[in-house]
Amino acid sequence: MSARRPDRVIRIDRAIDRATAERILGGSPADPQAAPDDLVRLLAVAAVAAPPAAPAAGQRVTAGGTAGGGEIAGEEAAVAAFLRAHLAPPARPRRDSMLKTAFARVLTMKVAAAALAAVAAGGVWAAAQTSALHSLIGGAAASARPAVTRSPAGSPPAKAAYGIASLAGVCMAYLAESEQPSVPRPKIAHQFGALIAAVGGTEAKAGAYCHGLLRALRHRYPAGLPSHLPARLPADPSAPLPTSLPITLPPSLSAALPTSQPVPTILPKRLPIPSPASLPPRLPIPHPEQ
Amino acid sequence: MSRAAKPSSARAARTARQRPDVDLSVAVQAAQAGDEQAFRLLFRDVQPRLLRYLRAIVADDAEDVAAEAWLQIARDMRSFSGDFDSFRGWAATIARHRALDHLRSSQRRPSSAVPVETLADRAAGEDTAEHALAAVSSDAAIALIASLPRDQAEAVLLRVVMGLDAETAGRVLGKRAGAVRTAAYRGLRRLARHFEETGASTALGVTRLGPAALKDMR
Numbered sequence: 001m002s003a004r005r006p007d008r009v010i011r012i013d014r015a016i017d018r019a020t021a022e023r024i025l026g027g028s029p030a031d032p033q034a035a036p037d038d039l040v041r042l043l044a045v046a047a048v049a050a051p052p053a054a055p056a057a058g059q060r061v062t063a064g065g066t067a068g069g070g071e072i073a074g075e076e077a078a079v080a081a082f083l084r085a086h087l088a089p090p091a092r093p094r095r096d097s098m099l100k101t102a103f104a105r106v107l108t109m110k111v112a113a114a115a116l117a118a119v120a121a122g123g124v125w126a127a128a129q130t131s132a133l134h135s136l137i138g139g140a141a142a143s144a145r146p147a148v149t150r151s152p153a154g155s156p157p158a159k160a161a162y163g164i165a166s167l168a169g170v171c172m173a174y175l176a177e178s179e180q181p182s183v184p185r186p187k188i189a190h191q192f193g194a195l196i197a198a199v200g201g202t203e204a205k206a207g208a209y210c211h212g213l214l215r216a217l218r219h220r221y222p223a224g225l226p227s228h229l230p231a232r233l234p235a236d237p238s239a240p241l242p243t244s245l246p247i248t249l250p251p252s253l254s255a256a257l258p259t260s261q262p263v264p265t266i267l268p269k270r271l272p273i274p275s276p277a278s279l280p281p282r283l284p285i286p287h288p289e290q
Numbered sequence: 291m292s293r294a295a296k297p298s299s300a301r302a303a304r305t306a307r308q309r310p311d312v313d314l315s316v317a318v319q320a321a322q323a324g325d326e327q328a329f330r331l332l333f334r335d336v337q338p339r340l341l342r343y344l345r346a347i348v349a350d351d352a353e354d355v356a357a358e359a360w361l362q363i364a365r366d367m368r369s370f371s372g373d374f375d376s377f378r379g380w381a382a383t384i385a386r387h388r389a390l391d392h393l394r395s396s397q398r399r400p401s402s403a404v405p406v407e408t409l410a411d412r413a414a415g416e417d418t419a420e421h422a423l424a425a426v427s428s429d430a431a432i433a434l435i436a437s438l439p440r441d442q443a444e445a446v447l448l449r450v451v452m453g454l455d456a457e458t459a460g461r462v463l464g465k466r467a468g469a470v471r472t473a474a475y476r477g478l479r480r481l482a483r484h485f486e487e488t489g490a491s492t493a494l495g496v497t498r499l500g501p502a503a504l505k506d507m508r
Contacts, residue, residue: 007434016482021475022456025449038485039478049338071334074357078333079326082364086324248334 168217170195171210178203299367315373322368329367333360335453336378342451346436346443347389361386379458382448386462434481442477445470 016036024040027047174192177183185203187194192206197211314335320328337356344352362384368379432451436443441463448459448470456467456474463470 016479018471018475021478022471023333024479025446025453025474027450027453036482036485042431042434042481043446043450046426046435046447047453049342049428058372072337074337074353075330075333076366077357078337078360081361082321082367083326084328085365085367201505265498284361 170213171213174206175210175214178207297338314377315375318370318372318374318377319333321368327363332374332377336381336436338466339378339452340381342432343444344385344389345380345432346438346440347386348392349436351396352393355389357468358388358392362388375454375458379454382454382462404482425501434484435477438477439482442480445473446477449474477499 016039024043170192174188174195177191178188188203193214196203196206199205314332317325317328317331322451337360340359344355348355359381363381366384370377372380381433399444428457432447435446435450438446444463445459448454448462449456452459452462454462456470460467465473
C-alpha cells in the first residue's frame with residue numbers, strides 16, 4: 001500500500017486545477033485522471049450523511065450521532081416551533097405593544113417618583129441631578145400620556161399620592177438586591193434601569209443616592225416613617241423642577257407600586273443614622289399638613 | 291382520507307426519495323401552507339447538512355446553533371419564497387447568522403484546526419461495525435475540512451455539504467460567486483497538499499472508506 005503512495009502523490013500535485021475543483025465541488029463525476037482520489041473520496045464522505053431518514057436502514061447511527069428510526073435529534077422541537085408559528089393568530093404585535101405600554105407606565109411612575117424625591121431630599125444628591133431629572137420627567141411623562149394624568153395645579157392631592165414613599169421603597173429594594181452578590185448585575189441594571197438612569201447612570205451613583213435618601217428620611221423621621229408620607233412637595237426655588245407632579249395611577253398598577261398606602265416596612269435598621277452635621281443644610285421634606 | 295386532505299405532502303413523501311431536489315421543492319410549498327409532514331421531510335434532509343456545515347464555524351456547538359436556526363426557519367417559513375435549492379441556501383444563511391451571533395456572544399474564536407493526527411488515531415482505532423466506521427470517517431472528513439481557514443472551509447462545505455451552487459453559496463456568505471469559487475479551490479488545493487504531505491491512506495482512513503470500498507470492509 002505504501003509502495004503505491006509516491007506515484008499518486010505526484011499525480012495529485014499536478015492534477016488539481018480550477019476546472020477540476022469546480023467539477024468535484026459540484027458533485028459531478030470528475031475525470032479520474034484529473035481528480036485526486038483522496039480528495040474526491042474525502043468530499044464524497046463529507047457530502048453523504050449516514051441517512052437518518054432511510055426507513056429500511058433501521059437504527060443507524062448518523063454522523064451527527066443522532067438516533068435512527070426516521071426521526072432525528074431536534075426534530076420535535078423544530079416541528080413544535082413550526083406548528084406554533086402556523087397556528088398562532090397574528091395577534092402578537094398588539095399584545096406586545098400592550099406589554100410595552102404597561103412597562104412604560106411603570107417606568108414613568110418610577111422616574112417621576114425619583115424626580116419628586118430628588119426634590120424632596122434636596123442637598124447634594126438632587127442638586128447634581130436636577131437637569132437630568134427634569135429632562136427625564138418631561139420626556140417620560142409626555143410619552144406615557146395615557147397613563148399619567150396631569151392635574152391642573154392646585155387640584156386636590158387625594159390621588160396625587162406618588163412620591164417619597166415609593167421611591168424609598170424602590171431604594172430599599174435596590175439596596176437589598178444590589179448588595180447581594182448572588183444577584184446578577186444585568187438583572188439589577190434591567191430592573192432598576194429607571195432609577196439608575198435618573199441619578200446619573202451608574203450603580204455607584206444609585207447606591208449613593210439611595211443611601212443618602214434613606215439617611216435623610218431617617219433623620220427627618222427618626223421614629224420611623226409616618227403612615228402617610230406627603231405626596232405634594234413644596235415649591236423649592238432652588239430647583240427648576242415642577243414642584244408638583246400630580247400623578248394618578250391607573251387602577252391596574254395600583255397594586256404594583258406603593259402609593260399613599262401606609263408604608264409597610266420602615267427604613268432598614270442597619271442604615272446608620274447620620275449625625276446632623278453630615279446632612280445637607282436644608283432638607284425640603286415637607287410636613288404632612290403642607 | 292389523510293392523503294386526500296394533504297395531497298401535496300403525500301406526493302412529496304412518496305417521491306422525495308426518487309428525485310429529492312425536485313420533490314422537496316414540493317415539500318417546501320406544502321410546508322409553507324402549514325403541512326407538518328412536509329416540514330419534517332425538509333428538516334430530515336437539511337438538518338444533517340446544517341450540522342456539518344456549522345461545525346466549520348462553531349465546532350461542538352453546532353447542534354445548539356442549528357436548533358436556534360430551526361426555530362427561526364420554522365417561524366419565518368411563510369415569508370420564504372423559492373424552491374428547495376434556495377431553501378437550503380436560505381436555511382444556511384439563517385444558520386450562519388446564528389452561528390456568528392453565537393461566536394460573538396461567547397467571545398470565542400472560530401474553531402481552529404484540529405490536529406489531523408488525532409483524527410487519524412481515532413479513525414484507526416475504530417475497527418468495529420461498518421456504520422461506526424462510516425460515522426467516524428464522516429466526522430473526520432468534516433473535521434479535516436473544518437480545519438481549513440474558515441472562508442475556505444465554509445466555501446467547500448456550502449458547496450459539497452449544503453449542495454449549493456457558487457452563486458447561492460455567495461449569497462449565503464455575502465460574496466461574489468467568483469470569490470466563493472476561489473476560496474473553495476484554495477481549500478481543495480490545501481487539502482490535496484495535506485494528503486500529499488501526510489500520506490493519504492493513513493491520514494483519515496478516508497481513502498479506504500469510500501462508498502465502494504466500504505462494502506469490502508469487515
